[in-house]
Amino acid sequence: MTDRTPAPAARPHLTSHHQVLDDAVEALHRHWRGRRVFLLANQFTHSAQLLIDEVEACGATLAGIISRTHRPQDVAAPVFSFAEHGIELAPHEFEDHLTQAPKVLRKWLDEHDAGRSCTVLGSIWTTMPRLCGRPVHGWRRHEWAAWEDKVRVEQLWADAAVPSPRHTIVPLDAPGLYTEAARLDGGRGVVLAMDSSRGIPGGGGRGLAWVRSRAELDAAVASFAGRADRVRIAEFVPGVPCSTQALALDTGIAVFDPAEEAMLRHPGTGRFYYAGTSTWWRPPAPERRTIEAYVRRTGELLVSLTGYRGIFTVDGLLTARGFLATEMNPRGAGGLGFRPGRPDFPSYLFHRAAQESVPGVVDLPADAVQAAFRDVIAGRPSFSGALTPGSGPAAPAEPGPAPGTHRYTTPRSRMTIDYRYEGTSARVVELTPTTEDGAVGPAVAEFAHFLGNPGLVGFEDDSVRSTLGPAGKHGSEPTVPAAGGTA
Incomplete structure (x- = not known):
């Protein structure tokens, strides 16, 4: 993570609305103090370790970890590993096997929790309410997850009067699919999004295909076969990809500032690449207010339809036509940017507490939560x-300011990026934007070129043209339904 502000003291400077954060921490300590916890680890990532740290900081004890893969290193708690019991699972099979709970797992659980008093914590994707008689805290309700469908969500945009790109929804095997794609092509191609009828494809560009020719369209349809029943075909519109997180509480919707998503695309393959999220971005105030209104309406409708509680995100593009929504994630997500400014705050447990309507969290004043979160994030971009x-760096990297880091300065935007290698990835440690609005997407594309990915371009790049629709055609108006209408 990036940040250039000196680390805060144990408690940051407080304004009146910052007290709400300390109130939330106290409520979480009351809830977790003295509890024992089992952690479900589909993959033992840095986020899983942060969740363990939060649990222990709030006074609970880690009773054990149930891992899909081999046991995590440097973990003192007992571990049940499916892999070490000869059960090799793909990531999407993990929860099914937990639900079925083989005898060897049930025996291990009872050995470490004979009274079945432990609480279970899963990931943001966990949809099971109980594990062998033990409650799962923060599980994802099916009626909430259903709205992550990239096709179904168009009905939500329509009912909330939130604009989205021009689009149509057709069966994957519709004979008129090519005709519809050509009709919607505004000169830059179209984006196909698969539905969740065969499972949620996830975020970060999964389940999407950018196509600009009949051959690319045929390839996209073939890749979706067996994975979706319907697709949304939408006009491709250049702009700044952005994500706005919000929090549904009993007292209302707290909407946080929009963040820029460094989403890159490859004209040669039509694939999207999620490279990261930046809270440095500051779109103009009128656009920020408009996005906030759209996100608030979306959250209020989601709550009225499903009783949703917790963090959700609305993703979209800020274009020359204004903001256009593309998808909604009714779950916690990365990229909020809150932890750098308030590292002592248990963010993961906070979201789960809202989901579970924990007293002292779900009844916090939404306006105070909104103001406090915005202050913290803006203070530590x-x-x-x-x-x-x-293929590897195009030139030798300069040494960075910290051990193990490297430094690269982008040739066009002159932005300095400090990074380090973690496994097979180059993780950005620090950067400071040089643009007036703080946007980093074009510079991240330059960094990708330096790392040996010369074909990647940012969403703002308007140089690629399509052969699907009439030559020279340019885009028309987005879909902006009236409240209660249909797209």
């Missing part, structure tokens, strides 16, 4: 992300 090197 950051970039969180990593890129996978291609």
Whole structure:
């Protein structure tokens, strides 16, 4: 993560609304103090370790870890590993096997929790309410997850009067699919998004294909076969990809500032690459207010339809036509940028507490939470992300300011990026934007070129043209339904 502000003391400077954060921490300590916890680890990532740290900081004890893969290193708690019991699972199979709970797992659980008093913590994707009689805290309700469908969400935009790109929704095997794609092509191609009828494809550009020719369209449809029933075909519109996180509480919707998503695309393959999220970006005030209104309406409708509680995100593009929504994630997500400014705050447990309507959290005043989160994030802007090197750096890297880091200065934007290698990725440690609005997307594309990925371009790049629709055609107006209408 990036940040250039000196580390804060144990508690940051407080304004009146910052007290709400300390109130939340006290409520979380009351809830977790003295509890024992089992952690479900589909993959033992840095986020999983942060969750363990939060649990222990709030006074709970880690009773054990249930891992899909081999046991994590440097973990003192007991570990049940499916892999070490000869059960090799793909990531999407992990929860099914937890639900079925083989005998060897049930025996291990009872050995470490004979009274079945432990609480279970999973990931943001966990949808099971109980594990062998033990409650799962912060599980994802099915009626919430259903709105992550990149096709179904168009109905939510329509009912909330939130604009989205011009689009149509058709069966994947529709004979008129090519005709519809050509009709919607505004000169830069179209984006195909698969539905979640066969499972949620996830974020970061998964389940999407950018196509600009009949051959690319045929390839995209073939790649979606067996994975989706319907697709959304939408006009490709250049702009700044952005994500706005918000929090649904009993007292209302707290909407945080929009963050820039460094989403790159490859004209040669039509694939999207998520490189990270930046809270340095500051779009003009009128656009920020407009995005906030759209996100608030989306959250209020989501709550009225499903009773949703917790963090959700609205993703989209800030274009020359204004903001256009593309997808909604009814779950916690990365890239909020809150932790650099308040590292002592248990962010992961905070979201789960809202989901579970924990007293002292779910009833916090939404306006105070919104103001406090915005202050913390704006006071410590950051970039969180990593890129996978291609053929290797185009030139020798300069040494960075810290041990193990390297420094690269982008030739066009003159932005300095400090990074380090973590496994197969180059993770950005620090950067400072040089643009007036703080946007980093074009510079991140330059960094990708340096790392040996010369084909990647940013979303703002308007140089690629399509052969799907009439030559020279340019885009028309987005879909902006009236409230209660349909797209």
